[in-house]
Amino acid sequence: xxxxxxxxxxxxxxxxxxxxxxxxxxxxxxxxxxxxxxxxxxxxxxxxxxxxxxxxxxxxxxxxxxxxxxxxxxxxxxxxxxxxxxxxxxxxxxxxxxxxxxxxxxxxxxxxxxxxxxxxxxxxxxxxxxxxxxxxxxxxxxxxxxxxxxxxxxxxxxxxxxxxxxxxxxxxxxxxxxxxxxxxxxxxxxxxxxxxxxxxxxxxxxxxxxxxxxxxxxxxxxxxxxxxxxxxxxxxxxxxxxxxxxxxxxxxxxxxxxxxxxxxxxxxxxxxxxxxxxxxxxxxxxxxxxxxxxxxxxxxxxxxxxxxxxxxxxxxxxxxxxxxxxxxxxxxxxxxxxxxxxxxxxxxxxxxxxxxxxxxxxxxxxxxxxxxxxxxxxxxxxxxxxxxxxxxxxxxxxxxxxxxxxxxxxxxxxxxxxxxxxxxx
Amino acid sequence: xxxxxxxxxxxxxxxxxxxxxxxxxxxxxxxxxxxxxxxxxxxxxxxxxxxxxxxxxxxxxxxxxxxxxxxxxxxxxxxxxxxxxxxxxxxxxxxxxxxxxxxxxxxxxxxxxxxxxxxxxxxxxxxxxxxxxxxxxxxxxxxxxxxxxxxxxxxxxxxxxxxxxxxxxxxxxxxxxxxxxxxxxxxxxxxxxxxxxxxxxxxxxxxxxxxxxxxxxxxxxxxxxxxxxxxxxxxxxxxxxxxxxxxxxxxxxxxxxxxxxxxxxxxxxxxxxxxxxxxxxxxxxxxxxxxxxxxxxxxxxxxxxxxxxxxxxxxxxxxxxxxxxxxxxxxxxxxxxxxxxxxxxxxxxxxxxxxxxxxxxxxxxxxxxxxxxxxxxxxxxxxxxxxxxxxxxxxxxxxxxxxxxxxxxxxxxxxxxxxxxxxxx
Numbered sequence: 001x002x003x004x005x006x007x008x009x010x011x012x013x014x015x016x017x018x019x020x021x022x023x024x025x026x027x028x029x030x031x032x033x034x035x036x037x038x039x040x041x042x043x044x045x046x047x048x049x050x051x052x053x054x055x056x057x058x059x060x061x062x063x064x065x066x067x068x069x070x071x072x073x074x075x076x077x078x079x080x081x082x083x084x085x086x087x088x089x090x091x092x093x094x095x096x097x098x099x100x101x102x103x104x105x106x107x108x109x110x111x112x113x114x115x116x117x118x119x120x121x122x123x124x125x126x127x128x129x130x131x132x133x134x135x136x137x138x139x140x141x142x143x144x145x146x147x148x149x150x151x152x153x154x155x156x157x158x159x160x161x162x163x164x165x166x167x168x169x170x171x172x173x174x175x176x177x178x179x180x181x182x183x184x185x186x187x188x189x190x191x192x193x194x195x196x197x198x199x200x201x202x203x204x205x206x207x208x209x210x211x212x213x214x215x216x217x218x219x220x221x222x223x224x225x226x227x228x229x230x231x232x233x234x235x236x237x238x239x240x241x242x243x244x245x246x247x248x249x250x251x252x253x254x255x256x257x258x259x260x261x262x263x264x265x266x267x268x269x270x271x272x273x274x275x276x277x278x279x280x281x282x283x284x285x286x287x288x289x290x291x292x293x294x295x296x297x298x299x300x301x302x303x304x305x306x307x308x309x310x311x312x313x314x315x316x317x318x319x320x321x322x323x324x325x326x327x328x329x330x331x332x333x334x335x336x337x338x339x340x341x342x343x344x345x346x347x348x349x350x351x352x353x354x355x356x357x358x359x360x361x362x363x364x365x366x367x368x369x370x371x372x373x374x375x376x377x378x379x380x381x382x383x384x385x386x387x388x389x390x391x392x393x394x395x396x397x398x399x400x401x402x403x404x405x406x407x408x409x410x411x412x413x414x415x416x417x418x419x420x421x422x423x424x425x
Numbered sequence: 426x427x428x429x430x431x432x433x434x435x436x437x438x439x440x441x442x443x444x445x446x447x448x449x450x451x452x453x454x455x456x457x458x459x460x461x462x463x464x465x466x467x468x469x470x471x472x473x474x475x476x477x478x479x480x481x482x483x484x485x486x487x488x489x490x491x492x493x494x495x496x497x498x499x500x501x502x503x504x505x506x507x508x509x510x511x512x513x514x515x516x517x518x519x520x521x522x523x524x525x526x527x528x529x530x531x532x533x534x535x536x537x538x539x540x541x542x543x544x545x546x547x548x549x550x551x552x553x554x555x556x557x558x559x560x561x562x563x564x565x566x567x568x569x570x571x572x573x574x575x576x577x578x579x580x581x582x583x584x585x586x587x588x589x590x591x592x593x594x595x596x597x598x599x600x601x602x603x604x605x606x607x608x609x610x611x612x613x614x615x616x617x618x619x620x621x622x623x624x625x626x627x628x629x630x631x632x633x634x635x636x637x638x639x640x641x642x643x644x645x646x647x648x649x650x651x652x653x654x655x656x657x658x659x660x661x662x663x664x665x666x667x668x669x670x671x672x673x674x675x676x677x678x679x680x681x682x683x684x685x686x687x688x689x690x691x692x693x694x695x696x697x698x699x700x701x702x703x704x705x706x707x708x709x710x711x712x713x714x715x716x717x718x719x720x721x722x723x724x725x726x727x728x729x730x731x732x733x734x735x736x737x738x739x740x741x742x743x744x745x746x747x748x749x750x751x752x753x754x755x756x757x758x759x760x761x762x763x764x765x766x767x768x769x770x771x772x773x774x775x776x777x778x779x780x781x782x783x784x785x786x787x788x789x790x791x792x793x794x795x796x797x798x799x800x801x802x803x804x805x806x807x808x809x810x811x812x813x814x815x816x817x818x819x820x821x822x823x824x825x826x827x828x829x830x831x832x833x834x835x836x837x838x839x840x841x842x843x844x845x846x847x848x849x850x
Contacts, residue, residue: 040498049502056498061490064720068489072666073465073481077474077799085667112715114689115540138701143715146688146703154579154686186699235716241497242510242719261579263571264539274611274804276563278571290537290568291660294667295489296721374502379699 018329023398026325032318036391038306039239046373046396046403051185051213051353051386054239054303063302067295079294086266088297089288095304096238096247099312100211100230101221106249108284109234109300110292113212113246114143115262116231119287120248121151121179123260124206124229128176131205135160135170136179139186144210148179154261164189168199175205177228182220183213183351186378188343190218190351194225201226212236215247216307217352217388219316222249229254237352237388240300248287255283264289306390318389319352322397326354326387329401337408342382352389355382356404363413364404371403443754448823451750457743461816463731464664471798471821471828476610476638476778476811479664479728488727492720504719511691513722514713520729521663521672524737525636525655526646531674533709534725535717538637538658538671539568540687544712545654545673546576546604548685549631553601556630560585560595561604564611569635573604579686589614593624600630607645608638608776611803613768615643615776619650626651637661640672641732642777642813644741647674654679662777662813665725673712680708689714731815743814744777747822751779751812754826762833767807777814780807781829788838789829796828 027033040056041047047055071079080086093107100107110116121134136148138161152159162170171178178200183190193209200207208229214220216237222230228251234244250258258280265271267288269279280286323343330341334356342355358364361383365375368383375385385400407413452458465481466472472480496504505511518532525532535541546559561573563586577584587595596603603625608615618634625632633654639645641662647655653676659669675683683705690696692713694704705711748768755766759781767780783789786808790800793808800810810825832838 040494042499047501053497053502053505055501056493061493061498064493065486065490068481068486068666068724069465072478073486074467076472076480077478077801078794079667080478111536111540112689112718114715115536115687118687141690142693142696142699142701142703143688143690145701146690146693149703150686150688241493242504243716243722244720245718246715261575262540262543263568263575264537265566265568265571268567268571271567272804274567276567276570278567278574290539290671291668293537293670293718293721295669295724296718297668299493299720369503376502379697 020395020398023395026394030318030394032310032314032389033393035306035310036393039391041391044372046400048373048375048385048387048392048396048400050239050388050391051236051384052376053235053242054237054388055391057239057303057306059305060241060299060302064295064299067298085292085294088294088301089292090284092297092301092304093247093284095301096215099220099238099307100215100232100249101223102249103223103252106252106284107247108287109245109247109297110288111246113210113231113233114147116246116248117144117147117208117210118151119260119262120208120229120231120250121148121177122155123258124177124208125151125155125157126259127206127254127257131174131176132157133160133175134158134177134179135162135167135175137162137164137167137181139163139184140181141185141210141212144179144181164191167191167196171199171203171205173203175200175203177206177208179208179210181210181212183218185213186355186382186384188351188353188355190214190344190349192348193227194221197225197227213351213353217315217319219312227251234300238300239303239306239390241296241303243296244300245293245296250284250287258286260287262289266290266292315389319387320347320350322387322389322392322394323350323352323354325394326385326397326401329398330354330356333401333405334408339408353384353386355384357381358383360413364407367407367412368400368403371407373400373403445820445823448820451819455743455819457735457739457814458818460731460735461818464816466816469797471825473798473800473810473812473817473821473825475664475813475816476661476809477801478660478667479662479813480816482664482728482731484730485666485724485727489720489724492723510717510719513719513726514717515709517722517726517729518672518709520726521640524645524663524732525640525657525674526648527674528648528677531677531709532672533712534659534670534672534722535713536671538635538656539572541656541671541673542569542572542633542635543576544685544687545633545656545675546573546602547580548683549602549633549654550576550580550582551684552631552679552682556599556601557582558585558600559583559602559604560587560592560600562587562589562592562606564588564609565606566610566635566637569604569606589616592616592621596624596628596630598628600625600628602631602633604633604635606635606637608643610638611780611807611809613776613778613780615639615769615774617773618652619646622650622652638776638778642740642744644737652676659725663725664728664731664815666721666728668721669725670718670721675709675712683711685712687714691716740814744812745772745775747812747814747817747819748775748777748779750819751810751822751826754823755779755781758826758830759833764833778809778811780809782806783808785838789832792832792837793825793828796832798825798828
């Protein structure tokens with residue numbers, strides 16, 4: 001396994017003469033190999049799209065059925081207390097907190113990532129009333145850019161667009177908040193969150209991290225980074241199901257002053273007093289807005305049990321070993337066909353995905369899906385593969401490269417239609 | 426059955442000498458009686474809290490299991506196209522449109538009611554940039570008041586609080602938007618939506634209706650009223666499950682100019698182009714924000730099938746017959762114990778619920794729950810009962826009053842603790 005943390009290193013060039021048996025041997029030696037049993041994955045399926053939609057964890061159907069037929073079906077309204085529905089947003093939040101290096105009582109679940117980001121970016125702006133700038137990366141996932149622009153417009157601020165190399169140079173005394181996505185959804189590039197958080201704090205700006213493509217697979221240490229805010233997605237590496245609720249993190253130093261723009265009754269200090277005037281609840285609860293979406297939240301809650309007893313450091317190590325292996329095999333077997341590998345080689349900058357750039361990337365992805373290797377396409381020319389450390393095997397990596405080489409060698413993708421690209425990131 | 430529409434009338438005073446057999450006879454004569462079979466309701470349970478959480482429709486568990494185990498579990502990411510997950514917000518919206526008198530293509534499902542209200546109120550304000558006032562009723566459900574206040578603050582407007590009798594007087598040339606809840610969650614009082622929409626339009630203000638306590642049980646005619654915007658809840662009379670997604674309606678005249686403050690990637694004209702700049706989708710789709718919450722949306726979709734072949738006019742007629750019956754029985758049998766009935770007698774002003782005001786309302790509700798009659802308590806002194814026309818029987822009404830009379834006669838509620846009041850409206 002790669003050693004972490006440490007200097008950038010990569011084992012890309014060391015695979016000459018390897019066989020599929022070597023991949024099988026890696027799986028046999030993998031201390032996390034048995035985690036795959038916690039997921040429903042069909043034989044023969046090589047699922048490298050858990051960065052878009054995580055697979056079904058085994059305990060979920062039972063829990064969802066129980067909440068539908070027993071809790072909703074029989075106990076009805078009494079379930080809000082009897083089955084703790086009311087507390088789900090913070091209970092599920094506590095499970096996520098452990099995976100993102102956050103202390104208890106700092107994470108709440110609900111709404112979508114976009115909505116949570118809106119709440120926290122606008123609240124962050126209010127904490128820096130005299131500063132007119134929001135810094136963000138235009139290559140970020142589009143919703144993040146749209147939401148940042150909306151917050152800027154509503155609060156009479158401007159966006160200062162940066163790119164990975166210019167983030168620090170963009171930070172000045174006029175910056176209210178720096179909003180970045182920890183791992184880029186396309187390039188898989190990971191920011192140095194600790195360093196950039198410190199750089200923003202050095203000019204007294206606040207920082208909000210989008211963890212959609214890192215929570216559950218990469219090193220996330222919100223407390224260690226001293227991050228102010230974060231949001232993230234429940235349905236990618238956390239495996240909470242399609243469109244699962246998002247999460248929001250707020251550093252305890254802001255719990256009492258956070259003033260967010262979607263003040264709902266369940267973020268009120270005394271919701272059942274039904275007061276006309278909003279008084280925010282203490283702590284992270286004030287980030288809540290409406291009634292929690294119980295069915296989806298129970299699915300996410302059950303899904304998070306798959307992480308029981310799993311160390312995030314071990315997940316990160318395996319993730320890097322998987323991407324190392326994919327990169328090395330792809331260099332050897334796919335670059336001869338004109339494929340360009342899009343992934344940072346340095347561990348410190350690499351997320352849990354690798355893209356292959358190729359003019360026929362769309363056709364490549366479709367042909368691979370037909371062969372049972374599921375990745376996805378991102379416009380204009382990226383075939384994207386996620387290596388979720390919970391369930392991906394080294395032999396999956398081997399087989400995926402084998403199939404990709406066969407597609408490229410046979411020029412199979414030539415006729416693939418550009419019709420079914422509408423799949424969710 | 427009561428005749429509708431027409432002048433205010435009520436049959437409150439005509440029940441002398443009635444027996445439980447009369448109630449049974451009413452059920453036998455009820456053309457909607459068989460709809461109860463579309464719900465899971467335990468024998469012996471009298472559920473008068475469907476205005477807070479609708480019961481489980483029979484088809485829902487199967488559909489939810491299928492989406493979890495077959496679609497998510499087996500087809501994984503391909504389900505976004507293969508099972509039309511991407512289109513769920515508008516497909517489910519179309520089912521709701523029929524129940525609220527809206528044309529196809531005007532309703533979209535997602536987020537919570539609070540979030541949808543925020544989007545539409547802020548967008549409405551932008552359509553009236555020179556007007557500084559939002560008119561709303563302070564007795565409205567608290568989230569609505571908090572959200573209206575937040576919108577006013579973000580757009581430099583003020584709230585003009587009104588009450589039912591002063592709405593029209595509050596409308597002037599400075600009003601951007603009138604935001605009202607069609608049926609009050611406490612008093613059950615229903616606004617004359619057509620008249621107030623017309624009055625607002627007369628001063629060129631826009632109107633947004635909150636339909637949480639009317640959609641699925643009362644007359645809602647959004648097109649007929651000429652309403653500009655509406656929001657509503659999926660988990661009350663629509664029976665979509667705890668915390669089900671909300672819905673939003675936008676009149677077609679605003680589809681091209683609506684400029685809402687939560688611009689997410691799935692409201693973009695071309696989501697999979699992943700453009701940095703937001704270009705709103707045409708039509709109602711632009712109200713969408715993040716990735717749809719599939720599990721909850723499927724539950725709501727399946728739940729709405731319970732309305733197949735049911736006319737909303739018939740639902741309204743039965744709702745009024747049920748509340749007439751409850752009011753008449755309560756006048757006769759409960760008012761002698763100091764109970765005050767809180768519900769408008771005129772049909773035009775009555776929703777689908779009735780409250781009993783009593784100093785020991787909390788204890789009354791608890792004692793009734795112990796006897797299998799489920800209503801809920803609303804501070805400070807209201808016992809609230811909802812009469813959902815889809816599954817409530819006349820004999821349920823009879824039995825509920827019988828049990829309430831027994832509780833009141835025996836002073837049973839005296840020791841009830843005020844500890845479990847935290848139940849969702």
